[in-house]
């Protein structure tokens with residue numbers, strides 16, 4: 001295939017057997033061009049083949065841009081480190097959903113609306129009693145968030161922009177409440193209702209850690225750190241769980257059910273489950289002197305072991321979020337007076353060794369966002385099983401923003417990929433009595 005500019009537009013030419021196909025090359029604002037292969041099958045009777053979608057763009061989007069080689073992450077054009085340092089999570093939610101940072105009055109309206117949607121229907125509390133107390137909280141989140149669709153299915157016309165906005169706000173607002181309920185249920189404590197006098201992240205902390213018997217004061221250092229962690233996890237282009245939400249949404253499914261599908265996909269250890277897996281790995285390594293043994297295992301393909309929190313499909317340079325996450329980790333440990341956190345020592349030594357090891361350098365395996373988030377969340381007193389739940393709370397805004405963009409995109413239609421069939425060719429049925 002080659003590409004050339006032909007006056008106002010450029011095309012890619014593909015020769016397939018005795019066909020020559022000209023396909024349009026489309027450019028975005030920044031980043032790689034795309035070859036529009038929409039007519040490939042019709043003109044060549046061939047599908048393009050790209051398991052894992054390593055070279056496939058499934059949509060156009062204005063929300064997030066990633067440059068994996070330069071370690072760049074922009075949300076609506078704003079660099080992630082500037083948002084993490086200077087903004088707050090609710091303001092980033094407005095930016096992701098609406099495309100602009102809010103004015104003061106827009107911020108007050110948006111933040112007030114989110115606050116007023118934080119309560120869940122009292123019937124929701126009944127869903128929890130069906131789970132064992134030791135159920136993984138991500139299993140609870142899949143079930144209970146999916147059940148939200150039972151409360152709103154008949155009041156959500158996704159073709160009405162107003163109702164898409166209400167559904168998006170309800171999801172952003174109710175995820176912390178449900179996440180905190182999942183945590184309280186696991187530890188046998190009573191659910192704590194949201195408080196409208198607290199900001200988003202402080203409210204989440206009090207729903208997790210307050211008890212009815214005594215007043216609870218939110219530590220502003222912890223609240224600020226967690227708010228920054230939420231910003232770092234808010235959206236990330238067409239990652240696996242976001243693509244899941246888009247695909248589910250492309251059939252017109254209820255947005256609450258689509259987010260439940262995203263939660264299910266995020267749970268995997270190769271994706272959002274990596275923060276839990278990375279902390280468990282650091283605990284298993286246990287001490288600095290055992291790191292070489294694990295680095296050796298990670299390089300041995302037959303071991304099936306991977307360094308959790310390392311590597312990324314897109315970032316072939318440092319994950320810019322990991323830099324901010326590492327800084328936040330140190331700030332939290334310093335603020336909490338946790339000087340000699342052994343897992344931090346193991347993490348920093350593992351990072352140093354990996355970044356100097358030819359295997360990891362060659363394969364461009366750098367720490368990703370999940371490498372330091374686990375240590376930080378543990379220092380904030382969250383149990384390891386809750387780490388991916390917190391990832392889901394933060395990523396809900398990215399999922400709903402991408403879902404909304406997909407519904408509003410005139411190019412979008414139901415997602416229905418094809419395949420390379422490698423099974424049996426057609427054959428005649430043989431009655432059981434005549435089989436060997």
Ligand code: SDX
Nearest residue numbers: 236239270271272274298306307308309310311312313363
């Ligand atoms: C997230 O997509 C996103 O944006 C996701 C995310 C988001 O915000 O939504 O950023 C969040 O999911 C971050 C990633 C968290 N996952 C982990 O930390 C799990 C460990 N990492 C890997 O499993 C892996 O790196 C992936 C899944 C993250 C990326 O997988 P790819 O792009 O499909 O890469 P690959 O599996 O093809 O690996 C390429 C090579 C392989 O060796 P070769 O076959 O080329 O010889 O690198 C090796 C792999 O064996 N490799 C690793 C490794 N990751 C890849 N070797 C050791 N340890 C690792 N962690």
